Amino acid sequence: MNRTYELMFIVRPDMLEEDLNKLTSTLESQVTTSGGVVKSVDNWGKRRLAYTVRKFSDGIYVLLTAEGSGGLIHELERRLRVTEPVIKFLTVRIDEEQKRLDKIKKIRESRKKAPPPAPAEAGGETAAVTA
């Protein structure tokens, strides 16, 4: 029940800010009622799209990071699909990736704290390889 998802959606550019806020708060409440946690909401603002989507060439990008089950995302996406101003969305699961990154960071940090035995030896080794 602790999958972390990143949901990015694009809203049509001629949407008013208060409507956008209303929409995001609706989504947030949906997350919390389904037993999830909203990590962050990031509004990228208006950006030029790389190709026209439903005859729009600009769009307002919003990034929502939430933690919850798969069913939560299913519900969110269903809502977004019927919401008229939302023209595109993409959900990515990020907890596995985050785990991998944390692991790498930990390895790097432990390597920094306890440098490899005899750094001179390691230096000599690499010198031999590149020679």
Next chain:
Amino acid sequence: MADETRPTTTEHSSGGDRPDRGERRGPRPAGGPGGGREGGRKYFRRKKVCKFCVEKIEAINYKDVRLLAQFVAESGKIVPRRLTGVCTPHQRRLSTAIKQARNIALLPFAGRAS
């Protein structure tokens, strides 16, 4: 097509100490420019290193368009790794990220990225 090297094949190179561009032909003239190689290819393309390995960039996100756009051609196509020098695991992640970015209209499917 016969002239192009195939970097992803086995290390069948003679001598075995040529880690990349594994040549399947006979021994090359030592040192000099790719010797006897036609097709207008640049001589002895310098050993390309994987940008991600060197700079230790671990997370390739679909959101950083500037990074991804470096690996996308003018036509919008993903550049093959033999041209960019990216290593295989990073190329796979890069490819997924580019496809995600295309889906969310951060990168075009075809044509110049405006």
